[in-house]
Amino acid sequence: MITVSEAFSILQNNLPTLKEENCSLLEARKKTLSQSIHSPIHMPPFRQSAMDGYAVGIHDKLTYEIIGEIKAGDAESFVLQPGQAVKIFTGAPVPDTAQAMIPIEKVTVTQSVLTVQSVPKLEDNIRPIGEQIKKGELALEKGTELDAAAIGFLAALGITTVPVYKKPSVGIVVTGNELLTPGTPLTYGKVYESNGVMLEAALMDAFFQEVARYAVKDDFESTKNTLQTAIEKHDVILVSGGISVGDYDFVAQALQELEVKTLFHKVNQKPGKPLFAGKVNEKMIFALPGNPAACLTCFYVYVLPTLKRISGQITQYEAMNSLPLEHHLSVNNSRAQFLKAKITNGKVAILSHQASSMLNTFSTANALVYVVDGNYDLKENELVTVYGVKN
Structure with missing residues (x-):
């Protein structure tokens, strides 16, 4: 079992090669320039x-x-x-x-x-002619994420298409015999499937549009065949559930038979210990825990930074933000923790219902607070490491 920092380092060292494409301006929204753009005209072109x-x-x-x-x-x-x-x-x-x-x-x-x-x-x-920009001058640098203002600026220069890094397509594979589609009658022993739509929504929030979902029962052949299809069709595959060590968890075995190279399996953290990351033919595979809060935590901490990196965005795995804690916190855990939290007025408060199965407080959270393992106290106003989870 590896540490959180080791997992970050492994992912950083195994990112796929970036892909490029030319897009119309609207198609390029929230994509990243793969080449610098120079102005083809003076702006304004006349006094x-x-x-x-x-x-x-x-x-x-x-x-x-x-x-x-x-x-x-x-x-x-x-x-x-x-x-x-x-x-x-x-x-x-x-x-x-x-x-x-x-x-x-x-x-x-x-x-x-x-x-x-x-x-x-x-x-x-x-x-004056060229007051904003002169012909041949740098308009936007390589690595710029194209927002509405950037797109408007390029349009004003007469530019219609731009070179960008291609955003990866994502396949979401949801496993579990216990899962029912929301809207159908809930029978004993079953639960409604939420991870698939949750992950798709999180991807859409981050402007990843090429997303498909697959459902698979807890059966080895079905799991293997569905994973093979997803790997063939997509750049990044997210598997929900089936990665633990239960008798009906077939994901690890299926990935092995599909010759997916294991980058790591199990991270010393809570929630999300069973997290798996692998790679095959420049495709990235993440097998996320089935518990919803653990699944979403791993998405924000590991998956989303990876997706951004292979989309050409400059981002880090390690959190760069520290905020004062709103209250005292006692830590007593043998694993590092990502705690659902809420930032208000420049301070961060830890929320209730921290169990890996619970989304109720995650739905109001806007941050995860990272605390290292051990037995210690954090005092009010002490700085803690904060990961943002909402754009």
């Missing part, structure tokens, strides 16, 4: 009005002759002599002969005569 007002040929008087109008999108230009002005709207092209732009709030107009309050300064309220 541009920063607001509604009047573009003027500056002279030493406070009155100007209005000779025309330019709206956003107009291609018409004017040659302004000193003392002449054109009415102009936000985003419209400013004539090359205009020397300043005066906001509409600072002028008065009588017929075709414009009166200003003071002599304007050169280039006032005019966005």
Whole structure:
């Protein structure tokens, strides 16, 4: 049995090779650039009005002759002599002969005569060509995760497709004879299956969209065949249940026959001790505990960082956050623990119902607090290691 840190190190050293693809801008949402993007144009591509007002040929008087109008999108230009002005709207092209732009709030107009309050300064309220970015300059660096603002920026540069790291497709294999589909009558000895939809929801929360679920009974051949199908079709496979040492836990044997290399099996932690990680042909396989809270804990701590890493995101396995504990906590455990917790007003509180089978407090948690094994006390306001579990 290995430690949590050893499990992190093993995963880090066995990540699959990153895959690349070209996507349309919307398809690239929440994906990571695999190459840097340079601007194909100046932005703005012309001298541009920063607001509604009047573009003027500056002279030493406070009155100007209005000779025309330019709206956003107009291609018409004017040659302004000193003392002449054109009415102009936000985003419209400013004539090359205009020397300043005066906001509409600072002028008065009588017929075709414009009166200003003071002599304007050169280039006032005019966005110069390339003010935001010049042609050939770096627009977005490799490794940038594309959010709405980044996508809008690229669209404004006329870019329609981008090179990104391909997000892995994920197959979820749920095992267990005791599982019933929610909505069917609950019979004695059965429980409703929740891990599959829970994992799919967690994947969708993290913007992993290519997900499929498979159900398998506790039978060796069925388990092996379903796992083989999932491995053939997906980049990452998540198995729920069947990885322990019971008479009807067939996952480990099936993975062995499918020549899945064991990276580790069993981690000195609670919940989630039975966790398995393996690899075959650049495919990653995680066999997660069947108990729901243990399953979700292992997903957030091990699976999600792995998925992010093989999607090109820069993320760490080790938690980088420490927060003060809201209350005293006594630790008495031979295994490291991931405790369901809630961050409020900059402090973190440990929640009730910590059993590996219980999701009720996990549903209100927004963090996991990691505590090392041993017998000791943590005092109120003492800093503890915190893993965030909600985006």
